[in-house]
Amino acid sequence: MDLRFTSEEIAFRAEVRDFFESNLPPDIRRKQVLGQRLAKEDIVNWQRILNKKGWACPLWPVEYGGTGWDAVRYFIFKEESYRAYAPDALSHNITQSGPVICAFGTPEQKEFFLPKLRNMDIWMCQGFSEPGSGSDLASLKTRAVREGDHYIINGQKLWTTNGHRADWMYGLVRTSTDGKKQAGISYLLIDMKSPGVQVRPVVTLDNDHHTNETFFENVKVPVSNLIGEENKGWSIAKFALGNERAGIAKVGLSKARLALVKALAQRVEADGRPLAESPRFREKMALIETELKALEITNMMVVAAMAKGGSKQDPRTSVLKLKGSELQQATTELMLEVAGPHAMANQHEFLEARTGETVGPDWAGTSSPNYYFNRAVSIFGGSSEIQHNIVAKAVLGL
Ligand SMILES: Cc1cc2nc3c(=O)[nH]c(=O)nc-3n(C[C@H](O)[C@H](O)[C@H](O)COP(=O)(O)OP(=O)(O)OC[C@H]3O[C@@H](n4cnc5c(N)ncnc54)[C@H](O)[C@@H]3O)c2cc1C
Structure with a gap:
């Protein structure tokens, strides 16, 4: 299987990158880099920018506002979106209920809901x-x-x-x-x-x-x-689960976080030298980077098969969900290590309330809440144990 991108796909990547660089509002990007919670208006604002461009709901049929991209282009779009620190679209509008209404809705339901979902007029x-x-x-x-x-x-x-x-x-x-x-x-x-x-x-x-x-x-x-x-309703719900398969591993998200960890580890000192030079830290980074590369290749194999018309229910996507969740968690753990004592969120709030001053670097305070919240990624969307069961049954034949 040839996993190299074609020249058209490389040009498409450049177009997407350029769009993100020119259109993502800097305040939203900054919040994303710092790991801060986005306000509802931020998510709405970004979605409306995408909607204007015609990229609000790539996976929907073209007649309802979809882009007509194949799985490879969608994969590239998601990768570039994470690279730029753009927010994810609200999955409940864009990858879950929207495609369901496109496929199973009445003309009245489509007319009422689809434009509003696409533009985030309703949530x-x-x-x-x-x-x-x-x-x-x-x-x-x-x-x-x-x-x-x-x-x-x-x-x-x-x-x-x-x-x-x-x-x-x-x-x-x-x-x-x-x-x-x-x-x-x-x-x-x-x-x-x-x-x-x-x-x-x-x-x-x-x-x-x-x-x-x-x-x-x-x-x-x-x-x-x-x-x-x-x-x-059961078959309808299952239909929607197949939708986000190309992006389920969130490889781009983990890559962006790892790049940030690397940059910040240069700035932070441990035992009198940058943390990035600590052999133990470098070993951990290398391990995660290697696993991420392996996941990226698996992801591309699944995406290439999907682009050739493969099933949306490919059981290898369970490997992507499983490993992708683990690596998202591993990168938040590394970020915690880089933040060191400044990661203690409660201490932050307490000290900042008392002194009225920011304690530690601005990116450090969010590292522990993000670490804690990311424990949930191996639970929602089908827990890791359930993914193991699917892999055992469908891939290994157990
Ligand atoms: C932060 C967060 C946000 C969420 N958002 C939503 C949402 O917006 N809407 C929504 O509907 N749901 C949402 N969920 C729910 C999520 O989908 C469920 O938590 C998930 O499906 C697990 O179900 P459960 O919590 O009932 O755990 P259980 O199913 O009770 O599982 C408990 C434990 O047993 C394991 N287990 C269960 N069955 C098996 C089995 N057959 N073999 C081996 N191990 C098994 C599980 O892996 C887990 O470790 C969210 C969950 C979280 C944590």
Whole structure:
């Protein structure tokens, strides 16, 4: 298999790089480099810049605003996006609910939702997981009972990322208890402002509010908000999972973070010399760099197969998710090491509140919250254990 880029692909990379360099607002870039949390307006602002360029939703069919790129071009776009420190698009709008509505929505649903999702005029959240139904998602219990032209929803979702900022939820609900558990699930769009929806924060290890628990008490949802057929929600949800495969390993993100670690390690002293010259530190860097290179090549092999029309369900993508998560975590760990004592986020807040001065370099304070939050990347989107199971079954035949 030839993994070299063609001259057209190299030219495409240059075009994307140039666009990012000229159009990414410097304040957003700075926040990204420093590992700071982006405000909702930052994400909206960047998405609208992409939308103007026609690059807001590369994976959607062209008739709904997609770019028509193949998997290789999408891979290049994502790589360059990380290299530039551009924010990721809100996956709930762009790679999850959007493609589902393109494929299964009614003309009215497409007309109402797609332009708004693309331009971030509305913000989606995902209501799949529940207490006791995460890896075993098909066991979900949130009930939707049909009464005339409405469903009445009762139940609870858990880990609703951005639920507190979202306008709409794309959720999985149980519409039947007959037969196999997968066969009684439906995919519904729920207005988060509906009476009976209650969102409560779940504060994560990084001491931040990303995610929530969401309760539904007799929430009325019009049947016109059903996507596809009733009880066919499981296949619809699986369709969306195949979407982000080319970028799932986030190789570009880990490469950018590693480059930053390298640069900062030159500036930080350990035992009277730059940390970058410490043999132990160099050994760790080299190991991660080697693994990242191997992952990049695996990623390119999967992408090349996808570009030739291979299945979106390629089980090698589980290797990408698994290894990609580990390396994202390893790079945040290295960043923590570079930050040294300045990584102690709580001490930062405490000392800065007392002295009114910034403690340590501006990039160091975010290293520990980012380290803690990245523990979750091997859990969401299918935990590492689940990926191991898929690899064992599909690749090794166990
Ligand atoms: C920060 C964060 C954000 C999230 N955002 C969202 C969101 O926006 N929307 C949403 O719907 N969900 C979201 N999730 C939920 C996420 O998808 C689930 O946490 C994940 O699927 C795991 O499910 P669980 O938490 O119920 O753990 P469980 O499934 O109970 O797993 C517990 C442990 O058992 C292991 N395990 C489970 N089954 C097996 C098995 N068959 N073989 C071997 N090991 C197994 C798991 O790997 C894990 O280590 C988020 C989670 C986190 C942490």
